[in-house]
Amino acid sequence: MLSNTLTSTPFHSINCNGRLIHLDTPKIMGILNLTPDSFSDGGKFNHEKSALEHAGKMLKEGAEIIDIGPQSTRPNAEFLSSEDEIRRIGNMISQIKKEFPEVLISLDTFYAETVKFGFNEGIDIINDISGGQYDDKMFDAAAETKLPYILMHVNPSYDTMHDKVKFQDITLEVNRFFAKKTNELLEKGVKDIILDPGFGFGKTVEDQMKMIGETEYLSFGKYPLLIGISRKSFIYKPLGKSPLDINEETQKLHLKVLEQGAKILRVHDVAEAAVTIRQFCEKNKKC
Numbered sequence: 001m002l003s004n005t006l007t008s009t010p011f012h013s014i015n016c017n018g019r020l021i022h023l024d025t026p027k028i029m030g031i032l033n034l035t036p037d038s039f040s041d042g043g044k045f046n047h048e049k050s051a052l053e054h055a056g057k058m059l060k061e062g063a064e065i066i067d068i069g070p071q072s073t074r075p076n077a078e079f080l081s082s083e084d085e086i087r088r089i090g091n092m093i094s095q096i097k098k099e100f101p102e103v104l105i106s107l108d109t110f111y112a113e114t115v116k117f118g119f120n121e122g123i124d125i126i127n128d129i130s131g132g133q134y135d136d137k138m139f140d141a142a143a144e145t146k147l148p149y150i151l152m153h154v155n156p157s158y159d160t161m162h163d164k165v166k167f168q169d170i171t172l173e174v175n176r177f178f179a180k181k182t183n184e185l186l187e188k189g190v191k192d193i194i195l196d197p198g199f200g201f202g203k204t205v206e207d208q209m210k211m212i213g214e215t216e217y218l219s220f221g222k223y224p225l226l227i228g229i230s231r232k233s234f235i236y237k238p239l240g241k242s243p244l245d246i247n248e249e250t251q252k253l254h255l256k257v258l259e260q261g262a263k264i265l266r267v268h269d270v271a272e273a274a275v276t277i278r279q280f281c282e283k284n285k286k287c
Contacts, residue, residue, distance in 0.1 A: 012263055014148040014192040014224070016104055016124035016148060017124050021064075023264070026262065026263055026287070027264045027265075028062055028265055028270055029063065029064075029065040029067050029265065029266040030058030030061075030065065030066050031267065031268050032054060032066050032067060032068050034068060034069060034070050034089065035077075051096075052099055055099075056099070056100065059103060061271040062271065062273070062277075063270045064103075065125065065264070067107075068089065068092065068093065068096075068107055070085040070088040071088075071108075071109065073129055082112075082113040085109055085111060086113070086117045089107075093105055093121035093122055105118075105122065105123045105124050106123065106126070106150065107125070107127060108129065109126075109127075109128065110133075110134040110138065110158075112135050112140065112141035115145065115147075116141055124147065124148070125149075125150065126142055126145070126150060128149065129198070130154060131151050133154070133157070139184060140188065143185075143188040143189045147192070148194060149185060149193055150195075150196050151181050151182065151193055152195075152197075152198045153174045153177045153178065154198045163202050166204055166207070167207060170207040170208075171217055174218060175217070175218065175219065175220075178218070178219050182223065194223060194225070194264065195223045195224070196228060196266075199229045200234065203234075212253055212257060213256075215261065215262060225257075225261060225263055225264070226262070226265075226266055228265075228266035229250060229254070230250060230267040230269065231244070231246070231268055235253070247269055250269075254267075254273060255276050255279065258276070259284070
C-alpha cells in the first residue's frame with residue numbers, strides 16, 4: 001500500500017545560482033506576464049513601471065519567486081519567436097534584480113535562446129511549459145546554465161498544446177512522461193528538476209480533478225512538485241464563473257495539493273495563497 005506523502009515526502013532543495021533554496025516550507029511563485037494577450041491580465045504589466053510595481057507588490061505579499069512570461073500560452077494566443085520574446089523582455093530581468101536583489105526569477109519560455117539571454121540577465125530558474133519538446137536544444141541550455149529546470153507535462157507539439165486528450169489513467173501517463181524526461185535531463189547533467197503536471201494544458205476537467213486528488217502519487221515525492229492552477233478554466237468553467245471569481249475554490253484546491261506534498265504554488269493572487277500556506281503550516285506544524 002502506498003504511504004501518505006505528507007509523512008513520507010523527502011526533503012527537497014534547489015540550487016539557484018549558488019543559493020541553496022530549501023523547500024521544506026512551500027514557496028509562492030508570482031506570475032508576471034509581460035504580454036498584451038494573456039487570458040486574465042493581458043496588457044496590465046507589459047510596461048517597465050507597471051511590471052516593477054507589480055513584482056514589488058507580489059514580493060511584499062509573500063512571493064519568493066517571480067515568474068516572467070514574455071509569451072502567452074492561452075488557446076489561440078499570438079505565437080512569438082525567441083527573438084520576439086527577447087525583445088519583449090528587454091532589460092526587465094536585470095531591472096527587477098536591481099530593484100529587488102533577493103528575488104528569485106524564473107523565466108517562462110520554451111526556447112533555448114531565450115533561456116541563454118535570461119541567464120545573462122540574471123534568471124535563477126527555467127520554467128519550460130514544453131518539457132523540452134518545442135526546442136530540441138532546451139535540455140542542453142538547461143545543462144549549460146546549471147539552473148533548476150521546471151519540467152511540465154504537455155502535448156508533444158505547440159499546435160496540439162491545448163488539444164484535449166482523454167487518458168486511460170492521467171496519473172500513470174504523467175508519471176511515464178516524467179520518468180522519461182527526467183532521465184533525459186539527468187543524462188545531460190541537469191541536477192535540479194522541478195515537476196509540473198501541466199494543469200490547463202490538453203487535459204479534461206475530469207482528469208485535472210483526478211490529478212488534484214492524486215497529487216501525492218505524481219513522481220512519488222522523488223522531485224519537488226509545482227502546481228499551477230491559478231485562474232484555470234477547469235475550475236471556473238464548470239462553476240459558470242470568470243477566472244477572477246474563483247479565489248475561494250482555488251485556495252481549497254491549493255490546500256489539498258499542499259497536504260499531498262506540493263512545494264511551489266504558481267499564482268496570480270499572492271496574498272491569498274500566502275494565507276493558505278500559513279493555514280497549512282499551522283495545521284500540520286511542518287513549516
